[in-house]
Amino acid sequence: MDASQPHDAGDAATDPGQDAGQPNPAEKFSATHKRGERGPDETIWRGGYSAVDQSGSFMILGLITIGLIAGGIFFPLVLIAIPVLWIIQLVRVWWIKMGVAYELTNRRFIHESGVISRTTDRIEVIDVDDVTIEQGIMDRMFNVGTIKITSSDRTHPELRLHGIKDVRKVALMIDDARQAERDRRGVYIESV
Template sequence: MDASHPHDASPNADASVEDHKPDPAEKFAATNKRGERGPDESIWKGGYSAVDQSGVFFILGLATIGLIGAGVFFWPLFIAIPVIWIVQLLRVWWIKMGVAYELTTRRFMHESGVISRTTDRIEVIDIDDVTVEQGIMDRMFNVGTIRITSSDRTHPELRLRGIKDVKKVALMIDDARQAERDRRGVYIESV
């Protein structure tokens, strides 16, 4: 291109420089490269697992066998069998619908309630300890309770009951906590 003939330049050459605006994904990528706060990414979502009620279902099975045996002599006991199973299934459904959890790179969120819903957040950097509790039946079915101890004022101790793959989820929570502390440069001395 010659300076004496400015019309020889491609009309798109100047427009492409002026029209290039970074999209939001590029902005977030640039932010992450500088070590600044990027988007909050989901790591895990979960809720209550009905497998946690395996012990109760086992006991109900034994009670059903006993009621069938007793129902032979006193037939109205047969009515109790579907009633206890329906009550237990409704109980499990209510618990399952009543809780939801989500772990992100910066927060642990838990929702509770069926009719009215409450959502609470704990910053993962505020989590002090993650403990796994399992009984005999829990270990057999790989479920359990995670106890989170934090410096959060509303929930200094949070118990997540009926979590499937409980050890894996507890490790994810602990890893997210450590990653956020490393990112912010927060180090805790062992006492």
């Protein structure tokens, strides 16, 4: 090869005006090229609303049903209300269950809501400031509860996740993902 052609056949794939050690500008700004060469998000947990959270409502509805059956002895027309009330409650629980989905990855918490139209919100786990568990008496009996996430996210500074099964385990996963991402990025929060 002569001196007038500085590139040999092995370098034909690189841009002649670019240094061999520098990334191609198209690669530099592509979605797959990230600082630290991170791959895609890894799913840690996926879940939604647990109908077990409505156990108190079902117990109250059961007591109302017993009262209506007793009242049906004197007023038989009242018995029509029993299937109507149960259908309304089942449709309500189905609507809530279908309308909520959660996903926790190693970098993001994704919250989807809506049945007919869907809204997807993402919170970076590094932005999560606090994870709180709320449980009533019935919730503790059935191991469900509400997780309250407080974050520095503008759209959802406080996000409540209702009806989470194994609530303590899920809250710990969120907290662990937050701490792992802060450790990875070298972010340390000092107490004020």
